[in-house]
Amino acid sequence: MTEANTAPPMIRMVEVDKYFGPLHVLKNITLEVPRGQVVVVLGPSGSGKSTLCRAINRLEPINSGVIEVDGKPLPAEGRELAGLRADVGMVFQSFNLFAHKTIVDNVMLAPIKVRKMAKSDARRTAMELLERVGIANQAEKYPAQLSGGQQQRAAIARALAMKPKVMLFDEPTSALDPEMINEVLDVMTTLAEEGMTMLVVTHEMGFARNAANRVVFMSDGDIVEDATPQEFFTAPKSARAKDFLSKILTH
Amino acid sequence: MFDFLDPQEYDLLGAFWVTVQLTVYSAIGSLIWGTILVGMRVSPVPMMRGFASAYITLVRNTPLTVIIVACSLVLKDTLGFTIAGETVEDQNFWLAILGFVAYTSTFVCESLRAGINTVPVGQAEAARALGLGFNQVLGIVVLPQAFRSVVAPLSSVLIALTKNTTVASAIGVAEAAWLMKEMTENESDAILLVFAIFALGFVVLTLPTGLLLGWVSRKVAVKR
Numbered sequence: 362m363t364e365a366n367t368a369p370p371m372i373r374m375v376e377v378d379k380y381f382g383p384l385h386v387l388k389n390i391t392l393e394v395p396r397g398q399v400v401v402v403l404g405p406s407g408s409g410k411s412t413l414c415r416a417i418n419r420l421e422p423i424n425s426g427v428i429e430v431d432g433k434p435l436p437a438e439g440r441e442l443a444g445l446r447a448d449v450g451m452v453f454q455s456f457n458l459f460a461h462k463t464i465v466d467n468v469m470l471a472p473i474k475v476r477k478m479a480k481s482d483a484r485r486t487a488m489e490l491l492e493r494v495g496i497a498n499q500a501e502k503y504p505a506q507l508s509g510g511q512q513q514r515a516a517i518a519r520a521l522a523m524k525p526k527v528m529l530f531d532e533p534t535s536a537l538d539p540e541m542i543n544e545v546l547d548v549m550t551t552l553a554e555e556g557m558t559m560l561v562v563t564h565e566m567g568f569a570r571n572a573a574n575r576v577v578f579m580s581d582g583d584i585v586e587d588a589t590p591q592e593f594f595t596a597p598k599s600a601r602a603k604d605f606l607s608k609i610l611t612h
Numbered sequence: 613m614f615d616f617l618d619p620q621e622y623d624l625l626g627a628f629w630v631t632v633q634l635t636v637y638s639a640i641g642s643l644i645w646g647t648i649l650v651g652m653r654v655s656p657v658p659m660m661r662g663f664a665s666a667y668i669t670l671v672r673n674t675p676l677t678v679i680i681v682a683c684s685l686v687l688k689d690t691l692g693f694t695i696a697g698e699t700v701e702d703q704n705f706w707l708a709i710l711g712f713v714a715y716t717s718t719f720v721c722e723s724l725r726a727g728i729n730t731v732p733v734g735q736a737e738a739a740r741a742l743g744l745g746f747n748q749v750l751g752i753v754v755l756p757q758a759f760r761s762v763v764a765p766l767s768s769v770l771i772a773l774t775k776n777t778t779v780a781s782a783i784g785v786a787e788a789a790w791l792m793k794e795m796t797e798n799e800s801d802a803i804l805l806v807f808a809i810f811a812l813g814f815v816v817l818t819l820p821t822g823l824l825l826g827w828v829s830r831k832v833a834v835k836r
Contacts, residue, residue, distance in 0.1 A: 418741055420737055420740065420741065438656065440745060443740075443743045443744065443745050444743065445743075446740060446741055446742065446743045447742065447743025448743075449741070450741075451738075451741040451742075453734060453737070453738060453741075455732075455734050457732075457734035457735060457737060457738035458738070459735060459738070459739070459753055460735065460757060460834045460835065460836050461756050461757050461760065461834050470742070470752065471742035471743060471744065474744060474748055474752065475742065475743040475744060475748075503835060505835035505836055506835075516738075519742070520741075520742075523742060523743065
């Protein structure tokens with residue numbers, strides 16, 4: 362067997378349940394993301410897709426079930442969990458750049474404080490990453506001085522600076538003006554082409570079609586469909602997916 | 613008219629200098645202890661949260677005079693606790709500062725806690741997602757932003773502290789209020805002037821503090 366076959370999946374969720382009070386937001390979810398794969402999670406608002414994404418690095422603790430990242434079960438809160446999170450990049454809907462630090466300081470912070478990287482090395486890596494996402498000339502500005510698209514690209518650079526094994530995107534373009542969505546999707550598409558393992562919660566159907574290896578469709582806390590983009594967009598099996606697509610694709 | 617202001621007899625500047633020293637030392641101590649308290653108050657460890665909230669409830673609701681007098685009579689005279697300084701005056705000076713720190717830190721803590729609430733949850737989430745531990749999230753991301761948003765309320769705490777230092781006269785620390793009491797007794801002819809002089813003295817201390825920190829507050833505000 363080849364290495365790819367014996368290695369554990371990058372993300373493995375088995376029978377995961379999550380409640381917000383009486384609300385059952387994740388219902389017995391089982392999902393595997395093999396390394397190198399790009400999985401796009403689609404679904405209507407309130408279907409639990411963001412919660413699914415946030416559960417993977419335990420920003421949302423789950424009530425029951427197993428979540429493993431790279432073969433290791435999620436540790437409880439503490440040093441070990443911090444160690445795992447350092448290997449899992451996360452990009453948020455609202456960017457969440459540290460408002461009191463410049464863009465380059467945002468990117469350098471975790472490599473210095475978590476990886477104990479030397480400041481000069483961290484700065485060099487940070488500038489390379491900012492170059493890569495096309496905002497090296499904004500390095501000394503503060504987040505509030507940048508456009509939304511620039512902020513989100515900085516946030517992607519910040520996550521990449523930790524050299525993560527897998528990247529989680531929680532609706533990365535939902536807070537952006539339409540003309541800024543593409544600059545962020547371009548960065549994400551490049552990342553996907555380079556072989557990064559990605560789980561992307563989004564409403565961008567174009568990205569799902571072009572960059573995803575797999576589409577997972579969620580509704581009311583269930584995974585209703587798990588198919589290739591081709592299959593999902595041309596021949597959805599469930600009534601709920603058909604309904605969802607008919608509402609989105611007619612415009 | 614100002615004949616009674618005999619520098620040989622009344623060391624007005626010296627007394628206000630003691631007030632300034634009490635204020636500065638207490639302010640530094642309260643900032644440090646108040647920051648530690650707020651760290652405990654928001655910590656994930658239940659025992660720390662319990663300690664901090666019990667401490668704050670108890671100390672914040674105790675009259676300052678009781679705390680200051682207790683520092684001298686209970687801590688020093690009864691329990692034999694000693695602190696820096698050889699003479700009784702020095703002892704009481706530092707015991708008063710201890711009392712002011714214990715008391716003022718609770719207000720610093722509560723201001724900071726309000727400041728923490730102004731920092732969007734996403735800031736801490738992003739820091740945790742990058743692998744920072746609790747102390748790093750608090751110390752590098754949350755508290756620096758919290759401090760910037762509470763400079764104005766903290767300057768109110770500092771002004772209150774400046775005026776609260778007058779309570780130290782209750783245990784014989786020769787600060788401004790202690791001298792005022794002596795002067796009101798000896799110079800009862802000029803009593804209005806005596807009051808006016810001390811009132812003015814405190815205004816001179818607190819007004820620039822308020823103005824300066826108001827400016828700092830605008831300067832360091834975090835743009836979102």
